[in-house]
Amino acid sequence: MKIDLQKAYDMVNWEFLQEVLVGYGFPSDFVHIIMTCVTSTYFTVKVNGEGHGYFPGKRGLRQGDLISSLLFVLITEYLSRTLKSMSDLPDFKFHPMCTDLRLTHLVFADDLMIFCKGDLKSVTRVMEALNHFSSTSGLVANLEKSSIFIVGIKDDESAAILENTGFSIEVFLSADSKLLGKYCWIGLEFISCKGMYSKSFIVFIGNIGNAFRRRS
Numbered sequence: 167m168k169i170d171l172q173k174a175y176d177m178v179n180w181e182f183l184q185e186v187l188v189g190y191g192f193p194s195d196f197v198h199i200i201m202t203c204v205t206s207t208y209f210t211v212k213v214n215g216e217g218h219g220y221f222p223g224k225r226g227l228r229q230g231d232l233i234s235s236l237l238f239v240l241i242t243e244y245l246s247r248t249l250k251s252m253s254d255l256p257d258f259k260f261h262p263m264c265t266d267l268r269l270t271h272l273v274f275a276d277d278l279m280i281f282c283k284g285d286l287k288s289v290t291r292v293m294e295a296l297n298h299f300s301s302t303s304g305l306v307a308n309l310e311k312s313s314i315f316i317v318g319i320k321d322d323e324s325a326a327i328l329e330n331t332g333f334s335i336e337v338f339l340s341a342d343s344k345l346l347g348k349y350c351w352i353g354l355e356f357i358s359c360k361g362m363y364s365k366s367f368i369v370f371i372g373n374i375g376n377a378f379r380r381r382s
Contacts, residue, residue: 177305179302184201221326241303268281309333
């Protein structure tokens with residue numbers, strides 16, 4: 167699954183952020199300072215270039231604030247822990263290429279890549295984790311920009327998976343087909359994903375595994 171979080175910074179629930187900071191064990195004084203900075207935002211509406219009044223914000227992180235990206239990492243760490251707990255459930259199955267590493271996902275800022283076996287039970291578990299994260303954090307998937315890649319699955323099960331997720335379907339293209347994307351970042355170097363197809367994806371996953379092994 168390739169998931170884009172809709173207006174990620176703007177949708178963050180402040181109460182959730184505070185609970186996350188407390189849950190991670192940050193000192194109460196530090197949490198208070200951070201939340202004061204986050205919740206003291208005011209906005210104005212400009213009409214014909216002129217501002218008309220101010221109103222307080224109710225959620226979200228400030229775009230361009232250096233600390234916002236760090237806070238967003240802490241928020242996505244909650245999602246990572248949720249997916250880790252989900253992977254321990256008996257009816258969840260890892261993607262065949264990710265079993266040894268027990269890899270369920272990669273996070274690139276507000277873009278997620280989630281890997282699982284192509285069966286309805288595993289996909290259902292993933293959606294339960296995502297829905298829980300959305301209901302608590304305020305971050306939701308942008309259905310127009312999110313998609314699911316399905317290979318080697320029967321049409322009836324594929325249809326059930328699509329109905330369960332609400333995402334659009336994409337397939338790995340053949341070598342002479344339309345290009346898939348521009349670049350992918352796996353933490354070591356940029357790898358061109360132009361012309362990526364099934365065999366290239368296997369190499370891509372292998373590179374991710376090698377990167378994890380070198381760091382462990």
